[in-house]
Amino acid sequence: MANPAYYQSSLVSQQVQQKEHLLHLYLYQRGEQPAGGGNQRVIVKPGLPFQFGEAVVIDWSVYDGVPLNAKLVGRAQGSSFAAQSTGFSSWAYGFNIVFTDARFGGSGLKLDGMQGTEKGEWAVVGGTGQFGGAQGTATFAFIKPQPDPTAHVWELHLRFVCTAFTKQTPPIKVEPPVGGNGGQAVGVAAKPQRLLSVTIGHGDVIDSLSFSYVDEAGNNQTAGPWGGKGGVSKTIKLKPTETVNKIIGTTGSFGGHVVVNSLEIVTNLDTYGPYGKGNGTQFAIPQKDNSRVVCFHGRAGLFLDAIGVYAAEN
Known part of the structure; x- marks a missing residue:
């Protein structure tokens, strides 16, 4: 029946x-x-x-x-x-x-x-x-x-x-970084769940990146700054219901190395930036439109050489 x-x-x-x-x-x-x-x-x-x-x-x-x-x-x-x-x-x-x-x-x-x-x-x-x-x-x-x-x-x-x-958490996908091969690889140790804030140092290029996030255990964590000390600093504090849906930017040659030239942060509530100067090859991460950024990784030295994301499905 x-x-x-x-x-x-x-x-x-x-x-x-x-x-x-x-x-x-x-x-x-x-x-x-x-x-x-x-x-x-x-x-x-x-x-x-x-x-x-x-x-x-x-x-x-x-x-x-x-x-x-x-x-x-x-x-x-x-x-x-x-x-x-x-x-x-x-x-x-x-x-x-x-x-x-x-x-x-x-x-x-x-x-x-x-x-x-x-x-x-x-x-x-x-x-x-x-x-x-x-x-x-x-x-x-x-x-x-x-x-x-x-x-x-x-x-x-x-x-x-x-x-x-128990509350099910969506799987986290690590998307590879875009940019150059200079500097050192940078990332996080704790498994991320949600971004809290992003701080970008910028001038002609993206000088540095730092951020805070909530890990899988519910603890607040910080990472960075990755990169140098130049540029103007801008901090974006996300609202409790705000999620980062897309990172848009450009990469290109600067001082003989490929670095991240510009960044723009698109959330479900607002768009921040662009920061830096938009010359070079354009990119947008994460690849899927129904994803949200919960953390970053990449490469950094004197500047932010490359940026990748940890992404979770909405």
Whole structure:
């Protein structure tokens, strides 16, 4: 049978990673009408033995500690039901811990399970935001003596794992340099991912090139200056959403050597340059139009003798 239009499935095509989380929280249950204001309400009360069938909506406060230094970090919101008809009261809980603090605000955890004694365990059966796909356990216990006379305080230890798909990064292609054979080969050691800035020293030709970039590990790196100290310096700082799509320039003879005569940087937002003088043989790199420049390599001595790029597909 063919799948309906609203459904898709496939084998997992990305590497999956699991991250373990440990949380230590305190739930403040204030009942319906304590002095400090209630945070739960009975919505069904059939009057059966052992409170069987009673239903309660909860909106408990969640703190990172006990008074006086406790910080409110979220709310425990959901419901509980008296689910045992004989012997003693036993409550079935299902609620979400909705975080409101700066670190995890907007994220949530789903807890589910029974409580019939002062100590026990609930299941962590899901999560959202930074806790997406959470699976694990939450052990609870009533604190004795109670730190707040207006509340029942539950100490909660959560241990769970979240499954995440690792972000796939496009392959980096190293395109050969254009220009002359003078100077020394120059390049970078860390695998690049994104350009941050480019500084060009220029006069009659391109005197030097330096730049900053983000490597594969997410660290900021710098390279250069490659070349001499002459010319006027121009720095291009790329905006967070700006990518270098094309390097346009010319190469030609200067002082008996073939060097890079001019450079123009074309991004998805703007065009910078040209820098230097545009005599000589024209070039444009990378070769593919749907690529972006993430780093440079080449040759340099007194000037920028040759320039190549590390390119990734958009």
